[in-house]
Amino acid sequence: xxxxxxxxxxxxxxxxxxxxxxxxxxxxxxxxxxxxxxxxxxxxxxxxxxxxxxxxxxxxxxxxxxxxxxxxxxxxxxxxxxxxxxxxxxxxxxxxxxxxxxxxxxxxxxxxxxxxxxxxxxxxxxxxxxxxxxxxxxxxxxxxxxxxxxxxxxxxxxxxxxxxxxxxxxxxxxxxxxxxxxxxxxxxxxxxxxxxxxxxxxxxxxxxxxxxxxxxxxxxxxxxxxxxxxxxxxxxxxxxxxxxxxxxxxxxxxxxxxxxxxxxxxxxxxxxxxxxxxxxxxxxxxxxxxxxxxxxxxxxxxxxxxxxxxxxxxxxxxxxxxxxxxxxxxxxxxxxxxxxxxxxxxxxxxxxxxxxxxxxxxxxxxxxxxxxxxxxxxxxxxxxxxxxxxxxxxxxxxxxxxxxxxxxxxxxxxxxxxxxxxxxxxxxxxxxxxxxxxxxxxxxxxxxxxxxxxxxxxxxxxxxxxxxxxxxxxxxxxxxxxxxxxxxxxxxxxxxxxxxxxxxxxxxxxxxxxxxxxxxxxxxxxxxxxxxxxxxxxxxxxxxxxxxxxxxxx
Ligand SMILES: *[C@@H]1O[C@H](CO)[C@@H](O)[C@H](O)[C@H]1NC(C)=O
Ligand SMILES: *[C@@H]1O[C@H](CO)[C@@H](O)[C@H](O)[C@H]1NC(C)=O
Numbered sequence: 388x389x390x391x392x393x394x395x396x397x398x399x400x401x402x403x404x405x406x407x408x409x410x411x412x413x414x415x416x417x418x419x420x421x422x423x424x425x426x427x428x429x430x431x432x433x434x435x436x437x438x439x440x441x442x443x444x445x446x447x448x449x450x451x452x453x454x455x456x457x458x459x460x461x462x463x464x465x466x467x468x469x470x471x472x473x474x475x476x477x478x479x480x481x482x483x484x485x486x487x488x489x490x491x492x493x494x495x496x497x498x499x500x501x502x503x504x505x506x507x508x509x510x511x512x513x514x515x516x517x518x519x520x521x522x523x524x525x526x527x528x529x530x531x532x533x534x535x536x537x538x539x540x541x542x543x544x545x546x547x548x549x550x551x552x553x554x555x556x557x558x559x560x561x562x563x564x565x566x567x568x569x570x571x572x573x574x575x576x577x578x579x580x581x582x583x584x585x586x587x588x589x590x591x592x593x594x595x596x597x598x599x600x601x602x603x604x605x606x607x608x609x610x611x612x613x614x615x616x617x618x619x620x621x622x623x624x625x626x627x628x629x630x631x632x633x634x635x636x637x638x639x640x641x642x643x644x645x646x647x648x649x650x651x652x653x654x655x656x657x658x659x660x661x662x663x664x665x666x667x668x669x670x671x672x673x674x675x676x677x678x679x680x681x682x683x684x685x686x687x688x689x690x691x692x693x694x695x696x697x698x699x700x701x702x703x704x705x706x707x708x709x710x711x712x713x714x715x716x717x718x719x720x721x722x723x724x725x726x727x728x729x730x731x732x733x734x735x736x737x738x739x740x741x742x743x744x745x746x747x748x749x750x751x752x753x754x755x756x757x758x759x760x761x762x763x764x765x766x767x768x769x770x771x772x773x774x775x776x777x778x779x780x781x782x783x784x785x786x787x788x789x790x791x792x793x794x795x796x797x798x799x800x801x802x803x804x805x806x807x808x809x810x811x812x813x814x815x816x817x818x819x820x821x822x823x824x825x826x827x828x829x830x831x832x833x834x835x836x837x838x839x840x841x842x843x844x845x846x847x848x849x850x851x852x853x854x855x856x857x858x859x860x861x862x863x864x865x866x867x868x869x870x871x872x873x874x875x876x877x878x879x880x881x882x883x884x885x886x887x888x889x890x891x892x893x894x895x896x897x898x899x900x901x902x903x904x905x906x907x908x909x910x911x912x913x914x915x916x917x918x919x920x921x922x923x924x925x926x927x928x929x930x931x932x933x934x935x936x937x938x939x940x941x
Pocket of ligand 2 (some may be wrong): 704705
């Protein structure tokens with residue numbers, strides 16, 4: 388049980404304060420008492436999480452009445468984007484047919500999911516017809532087309548908080564509900580230049596900073612595997628629509644798990660590249676000149692094979708800093724894993740998720756012929772605090788952004804509005820204001836020191852050929868609203884924003900609640916290709932994305 392692992396948290400805290408002169412017996416009594424306390428806390432946390440779920444399931448949601456998600460009958464929507472592009476290039480399929488099929492699928496699923504919040508279907512269909520016309524007259528060879536326009540005629544979607552010219556750009560803020568983007572974000576521009584066609588924008592949490600994709604502009608997005616459950620945030624609409632086959636390619640951004648979290652809850656792939664390589668111009672309020680930011684865009688896909696081609700396009704020529712074309716010999720990898728990071732602010736990792744990670748490790752061991760090493764570092768016990776501190780180094784001013792940069796929103800004006808039901812905000816941004824203004828900031832020197840220590844320890848064990856399997860979250864998708872009662876459970880994604888390491892979120896099938904689970908695959912900076920190579924192997928072995936329709940549509 389996880390308490391053993393948490394036990395060391397205690398010895399760590401007391402260890403800091405212990406003086407050498409303490410007698411051994413005094414120390415061990417204190418350690419025992421401490422371990423007992425932690426064990427009680429862990430059981431308490433299990434009971435508390437269970438009780439919250441029990442109450443929500445009684446009051447709000449009945450999981451026994453499951454809605455079957457409809458789907459169009461077509462192989463196009465379950466094909467990977469690379470193969471769709473190939474078929475369009477070789478005129479085996481027309482771009483128009485592909486677009487029409489995805490649009491039909493969106494129309495079928497979106498009333499249940501509310502993932503796509505603005506469409507541009509007519510424009511997209513016209514662009515598809517242009518592509519087909521171009522293909523019937525171009526003098527370029529198939530190979531040339533593939534190099535110049537790798538996703539020619541393939542549809543994609545983008546989260547609403549990333550600018551796409553002419554499309555809504557509200558960030559889920561009521562004060563911005565009529566604002567349209569006047570130009571494309573760099574990543575959108577690049578993906579369009581690859582020949583891909585934008586279908587529409589997808590839902591996010593208000594101003595991106597929450598683990599549920601719900602806001603007062605567009606409402607709430609539901610999980611395709613169980614509508615009573617969250618999709619995660621902030622790229623929640625993207626992951627949801629990918630899983631439900633409404634789009635083959637998604638663009639996400641990640642400052643505290645925003646690509647990987649929804650990818651985990653919806654059972655698709657998401658890659659957070661090494662930070663600092665991808666342009667952030669047009670990502671919410673960002674100009675692209677913010678130095679040292681943790682934010683990075685990244686690809687979200689249903690199939691692993693699509694990650695690298697989309698990643699290369701989104702990176703532009705800074706993909707030269709990575710070795711995305713390198714052949715990875717999995718036998719030479721050094722596999723490590725963490726099963727319980729032990730941050731006491733986060734719910735304990737479920738046995739089912741721990742077992743799944745262990746199965747993934749065992750599978751990789753069968754290839755490397757080594758035994759994957761279980762590692763633990765004290766820094767992982769402070770994932771949330773280290774992220775909270777790292778957020779203070781970001782240039783954006785949350786209270787200012789919240790008002791669409793008119794004046795800082797304060798708790799003193801918003802709390803009375805909240806209590807009288809007049810606030811224009813959802814609860815999460817107000818909770819963040821509380822966190823920023825009421826709770827003590829994290830000690831800067833301690834956090835800097837701890838982050839540096841963790842980073843160095845990891846760099847040393849990962850080296851050139853190491854990969855680390857790390858839990859994504861303590862559990863699969865919770866009920867809507869449950870995250871208010873476990874607000875720090877995103878911290879196991881966020882710690883890798885702090886460290887700026889590349890991570891691929893890999894789906895590993897469904898749990899016994901029929902919800903997706905998966906694992907984070909981490910490598911040292913600039914070793915993105917290792918994460919993705921392992922992701923590919925795990926997809927092969929564990930099946931990757933699982934259709935949300937299969938069990939219901941017989
Ligand atoms: C978003 O875009 C659509 C269509 O372009 C428009 O009708 C709508 O008013 C916009 N804003 C919101 C909040 O939906
Ligand atoms: C990317 O390529 C363009 C032209 O191909 C060049 O002007 C630019 O300096 C390059 N940027 C980097 C970061 O290499």
